Amino acid sequence: MEVVPGASELPLPESFLEFLNQNGLDPSIYAASHSTPRYIRLKPGYKLEREEIEDEIKCRLEEVYWLPDFYYLPPDVRIASTKAYQEGKIYGIDAASGAAVLALDVSPGDHVLDLCAAPGAKLCMILDLLGCSGSVTGVDIARHRLAAARTMLQKYAIGDQCRLFVADGTTFSLTPLRVQSNSTSSNTEVGEKTEVYNKWTPQRPWKERKRIAKASKTFSQIQEPELIFYGQHSGVVGSSKHNVYRKVNDEEISQFGYDKVLVDAECTHDGSIKHIQKYEQWGWTTLQRRVLEAERTDDLTVLQLKLLTNGFRLLKVGGSLVYSTCSLTVAQNEDVIERFLSECASAKLQEMDAAKNWPCKQARLANALRFDPVTSSTSGLFVAKFTKLLS
């Protein structure tokens, strides 16, 4: 496949330039990609170690003026081999991703759902913002990716209030464990032995390991979300399986659903030039096949709408949902949102209080925002926030 040194000064393959063209995106938005800084976030409590960390990585950590606890470094600085990273004092996370999490406005005590959680950078930030009450439920359809998120929780020692489910976010239906339901829709049989969750341990009994191995091969046949991690204060320990997997009706969800939901949807990743550049090694034909084919992008917009709709269904009245993608196409963002708003009368696009001084652009819809490398010096990201009205 011919690779054209386009207006972006990056060797972008012809098919990607064509994809940009078809979606009305100017390749020059990537012109600044080589100089886009590397961003890190300091784990709360480690601010005083900033100088020590600077000595180790041999450069200054410059504060991101519009995003608390975020710093930027020259793009070529590597952090993976540093002690600060290995000891879990710093996270590598793009500032635009940080903005999407900040837009959620997480408060201590919130019950938060992260519907496309893996590999977990935003999940970690949500947990850091949560304080010591409330819970976070992370869901992802890709088991190996969610297992990587679990490793991150352990590395940063922040999993105490978190539970992770391998599940399809378009049908996931479990509410946070605060539901005090009078529901008669109990599915516990009279006399059924009540199994209660004990402290989570990575050692799974043989029978369960066998079931997991089978399940990971045939996800499409699994009906039930698979709990692959839960922290001591996630609400799971001491709860019965019946309670964790209890089905609740929509009326109960409007009262006891999640306070905040993040739908960081699967997308073509075209806003993240670092992701696209990985195809230089994987092969540009793989990019064509996996990302750009029209059939795949059509399926994606259907998936995005389903994820958004289901995430919103699980939100309680008065709660907030943030929808983000690292695509800059209108089809995966504004079009999905417009369709969703036309189908869901209780959804209202909301202004993002945190966004007052963010260096981003207004999207085609009022209150929705776009980050791109040229305007924001970040990776590309689309962010919109909704609130749930009483219907």
Ligand SMILES: C[S@@+](CC[C@H](N)C(=O)[O-])C[C@H]1O[C@@H](n2cnc3c(N)ncnc32)[C@H](O)[C@@H]1O
């Ligand atoms: C953009 S990534 C999420 C990144 C993540 N929020 C983070 O900050 O690390 C999109 C994720 O959606 C997941 N995904 C795709 N289809 C899904 C579905 N039907 N249900 C749940 N997750 C899905 C993918 O496995 C992928 O991990």
